[in-house]
Amino acid sequence: MVKRVHVIHHTHWDLEWYFTSNESFIQLIYHLDEVMDALEQNKIDYYLLDGQMSLLDDYLTSFPEQKMRLQTLVESGKLQIGPWYTQTDELIISGESIIRNLNAGMSLANQLGGYMNVGYLPDSFGQGKDMPKIYNGLGINNAVFWRGVSEDVTVDREFNWKSEDGSSVLVSNIKDGYFAGLGLIYDDDYQGQMDIVRNGATSDELLLPVGGDQRYVDRNLKERSGIYNKHLQDYHLEESTYEDFFRELPKENLSEVQGEFISSSVSKIHRSIYSSRYDQKYLNDKIERRMIYQVEPLMAMADQMGITYKQGILDKIWRLLNRNQAHDSAGGCNSDKTNQAILARYTQVDQLSYSIVDYLTRKIAESRPKVQENDLTIFNPLPWKVKKVIKVDVSTKFSTIKVTKNSKDIPFEYINTKREYNGSIKRTLAEMDENKFYYIHTIALEVEIPSLDFTTYQVEKGEVKNSGDNKVSKIENSHYRIEFHQGALHLYDKKSKKTYHQFIQIEDSGDEGDTYDYSPAYENDTYLFDFENASVKTSGESLLQTMTIEGTWQIAQNLNSRAKKIRDQEISYQLILSLSSDSTHIDCHLTIDNSAYDHRMRVLIQTPLENSFSYADTPFGVAKRPVEDPHIKDWREMGWKEEPTAIFPMIHYVNTHNEKQSFTLFSKGIKEYQIVGNKFDKIALTLFRSVGYLGRPDLLRRPGKASGNEFKYIATTDSQLQQKLTFKFSIQIDRHFSAAKLSQDYLDYALALPYYQIQELNLFTTTLKYFVSNPLEEKINYHSPFTLESDTLAYSSFRKSLKNNGYELRLYNPDTKNSVKGGSIIFNHKKAIEFVDLKGELLSKKDKNDIVDLGIFKPGEIKTIRIV
Template identity: 60%
Template structure:
């Protein structure tokens, strides 16, 4: 019986890489003419347009007259498109972003007839263990990928891939890359190619993807298929598509495997790309948090008050982010000109998303009943009550202020800073300014409690009885209810007040050479690693009742470049500013580091010194958690057994990383830092990669990745921008608990990472936000903020609250991050009865619609995601 060889004619169209998306678009505009003509003239039977809709989205903006032509080819199942908007990175992009990426792509493809209902990611640098449940939640039960599958997990190319919640997808793992099939076009060694793709194949159906990066149409495809069929007696090649391939694979008896696939055993996965172009990763993290935790829920609050929902604006922002989530774009392994375009997209998304929050908080605040001058409104955009210490700014004509709540009670706060500003027309000479047009900007820290999806108001007035003093102190410690943090002999010491334990030198820093590239860290061939102490730091403390901070400033002496490092010459000062803060009631030691980077080709890490040894690390994934070994069993022999890169235990993280034993659980939260490694004796150090500074897109013969350069193997492409010679900001926090509980860690992360929007009704300072300068009408009818839904789910993690595009109404999503079944009462409470139903990740109903004021979420399997659709 002959084996069937499914020849898949395709192109892999990187959105951008060493070229920009604009440059490749010119080729795309002509390439699609060739594709459509070839399909219409029956020169080829099928063509796969790389599974991502951003290409057609851009194309049809310029050539809308081609829509009907494309639609006809899609509907006839000749041209295969979707389901992605862009082929996402799976390891450092949030789960909600992955869902937005897919739903955007699906909607665009459906408008053109249909989408390929396959999770097609032929080049992403590793596969998240959560992808099966994401795919199944969106109605996808088949997937194709190439990179990351460990040899030791399976040698099969076809299998069922299962998530811990039981979600299972049929998988085809591409043998030797999406470009392996070009051998059909260029090589007459038919049996050699068949032996290559047959390696690991389970049944009688083999896949031969014929295509490559931005590859043209192979008009001689049928001639080459005929040639091969004449040469082979045991194989039959035919033009095919992945839909037909999977219909055959479903008949096979296949194994089921679980877990993430981030092994370099058979393909490069660039297990340190997570720290390339840190500046981009920081921006992306900030924007994901703002979109998911502020913009989308705030739109719900506004819509309930009669303010139109601008879903098109939200989709525009998500498209910008999705373009930056493509695997090369997210990784940062691009030319400088491409990375500048990526950064500009982040800036555009930042301005749009910030302005949505700006506009809506002002509109809601100024339209409230009995709104007063100098009223300060603070918003909670989460569907659960929030109590936390926040920092806000208010502007007043008087120097000393007081705050009163809605019951006219005086509210305590700490005055952190006061600045005198001028509100009149600017003049060259100070003497020409009107002395009556000065005002004060006060930075305050205050503890607030705000109900779910609501706001609280405070009245700012003059305090005529007390002169506020900024509590700057010269003591060498700060403290709150949980911790005392001291600076002793150049080290930061932590006292845990609950356990009475003292931890010495909890935080230090490390700098080593990096002779890698934008794909991979690799130590310098002649390296020197420096332990960076805080010995010579200048210290300043602020000690309020609500908020305390310790500011350490100084500089480290480092080698300016690789030559100086090889010589051991520390010839460059690297200035730093480390601010460590403790807030009232908080479990987090918040760290804010600013570095003015003037050093090239190096890697800098923050080192948290743990009081216990470790064999595993624990971190969050898009919709769950994962346990990883701190040392790979093949760390010593990886080259001998033919692995493609060193299996160093450098790992990706999204929001947090944890290490724990039976008595201690230490979690590090981060904003934009995406890489960690457990290091040191007995792995008692948790090292966060702050950033890497490198000067080439690809380099050959790295110590951690021998052989040809990744990316473009034929040319050195300098990337001086990727040296990041600029001021860089890093934000992370240390959280200590007795027990490891991933759901509680998820809630603590929200407490750390969520900032609460605020607005002051005043006319002195027109530059508190950009839009404050514009005039704005209030709503025609004054509003009061109604009670909203309240999530009560102690063992679940809140994921998102967003508009349901199919039915109207809103979708609230939660998930179980643990490996255990969650039972007990997990509910959504409403002050009035709601119509609700459970829906999938696409928003399609899974249950009958019900009505109640208490929505029982039910039991959750390990790692399970649930989404509730409700209409108020």
């Protein structure tokens, strides 16, 4: 029987890489002329524009007159576009970002005639385990990708990829790459080309992708296909699309696989790219956290108070952020000029997003009934009641203060006080008006706030209190005691009555890798540091205690010094450990002033367990991973592309546990970990890597040609990260592992509660404070709309619905094995709810009620509830 070869004519258009998006845009505007001409003149039948709409978004901004021409080609099926906005990274980007990316791509493509309904990610550095349920939730049932499938899992090109909830996509694994068909254009090895795409195929329907990076239109495609057809008896080549291929592909007897694909058995996977350009990953994490857990809920709350919901600005921010989440951009494996452009976009979305929070908190606080000077309004953007100790700054004339609510004192403690001046600036202190001085008090305050609501406290004149610094070298709360002794940190867990000696250490090693991969120096020297000769200061009382450790480490300045075992560079650091009164978190704030080159620094945390597996959160679940790859010793003999070191990605946390104890590290922006130690009893978080080249050849962990551009060394001086770097992580010890509880514990740790103080002494608490602002004409009459009561689900998002005037609450079951009862939503007034998909399309309804049972959630299942 003759095998049909579906020739997929396409380009892979990296938005940016060793070139900037501005540089590639010039190529794009002329390339699209060639594409449209070739399609209109029937020189080619079909063309795939890389599955991402950001290209056309940019193009039509400059050339809106071409919209109808493009729309005609899309509607005819000749030009394939979408469904993505940008081709996302799947392993270190949040689930909500991935959904927003597809929402934006589909919306823009629909304006031009529709999108290719295929999950097309031809070059992402690994495939995330949650993608089938994300795809199914958006109506996508087929997917195409290249990297990451281990031959231990399947050697088939086509298979069903399933999630724990039963979601499934039919996959075509283009295991030879999106450029595999270029032999059709360049050589006459007719049978050899067919052998490549036939190997592993499950039927007589074969795929031959013909394209490459920023690839021009192959105007001789028909001619070359005709030549191949003349020389092949058992194959017939025809121009096609991925959608046509999946329609023709026999679906019977295909294998089923689950999980993530991050193996280097058949392609490079860059398992340590998660720590390249830490500075950018930190910003991405911060902005995702603010957008998902502050901006969108606050905007939904404000909408119910009569403050217009501004979907347009949210779209702008998400699209800018999605550009930074494309696989190369998120990885940081770019030229310096490209990474500078990425940082500029992060700065833009950082300013836009925090300005929304500033504006809304002020507008709401100033529009309450009975507004008084020194009112302090604190917001809870989460769908459950929050009770915790937070840090706030208050500006007041009072040198000492008290905080009250309804005339009752609220527990607080001073952290810091500074005296400021609010008159016209003068050159000397003597010229300043004594009456225009005021105080900024940083305090630890115990608050309790209903779900999706705010509470107002009053700042009043108080009696003298002095928290002061302590002379003891320990801090403690109801859960832990931390002591500094002889240059080392020791942790006592009060519940288990266990002591962990030297529970935090720092490791430094040479890094002769590149922006894609860590690789040890050929002549390496690795150090393990405690905090010897450091200065230690403790402060605080019962609400918040801190220990501040400051010192220096001596390391090699560069690879030459490391090879000679010389430590000729001093690295200064500050580590602040914090314990809130009844919190299970040990919060760690580490600052390192990096002034050395070509090295990697990790923090090593002692766990109570000898581990066989680690557990890390994924966009919508948890991944269980072995602490050592079974092929770590024979990967070279097997022809793998890089060493399968058990370095793994995480979104927000990594955990180890057994039946009696659970140990978790939460992070803000740290995305890479490894389980290390002789007994695999330590978790190593990669803080940062300093490297000087985009790609290098013949790494110890990755033999052969350089990744990226194999023909030129591209220096990346900025990727040496010669700057002061800040790292935030938290340690938590529990009796039992619960993924749902950890998702809430993460938010308890990572989410700052926004606040606004009514005062005119300090016009620079935020940038927008300087501007005048009208309160709402009608005073706010607002109460918490609902409370989520569930200890089995993870909260994903709350925002206004894109389809109607309702609001969408997204939840999921992070348990990968068990179905759970989802709990309930308690409303103040009876409400009707609808279950919708990830596009907002209706799935089912429930009648009005004041308590709504959420029903059963299958393992890993995502549900979106629209409150009508």
